[in-house]
Amino acid sequence: MSKKQDPSVWQGFKAFLMRGNVVDLAVAVVVGAAFTNIVNAVVKGVINPVVGAIGTKNLDHYSSCLSSSCQGDQGIEIAWGSVLGAALQFVITAAVVYFLMVLPMAKFLARQEARKRAKEGAQEVMEVTELQVLKEIRDELVAQRGGTHGGGR
8 A cells, every 4th residue: 555655645745846835935045045144244244343333343242230240150141232233133134135125026016017907908998999889880880771770879
């Protein structure tokens, strides 16, 4: 029985891997990992020196002590600088992703949708115009025969 199940399991796994969303997710992870290096370089090369003009270049050194003394293992130290650094890195990453990827893609999709709607609108106008022309032809033929049309006006 395991011989019969193996091909179907393998085929199911292959179908899972070939789905578009799995491939898109894999591409997103790879691009995201590469993009992280760029953001880290911006933080280390631009943000940290700007912060370093005020204090130290390494935000991890910013901390506060909750007890009277924070020497060695003594006292309770809160390393708010590392939290600030991580928050800055997150905000920079989110801003770059939004302005370089999300916003241009949204504008592109909006233009595509507008073109689609315009094309559909033009098609509807064409159909209405065609219908009007056919009605006029019908009315003209009825008028030439000298009869009246019992239909709709």
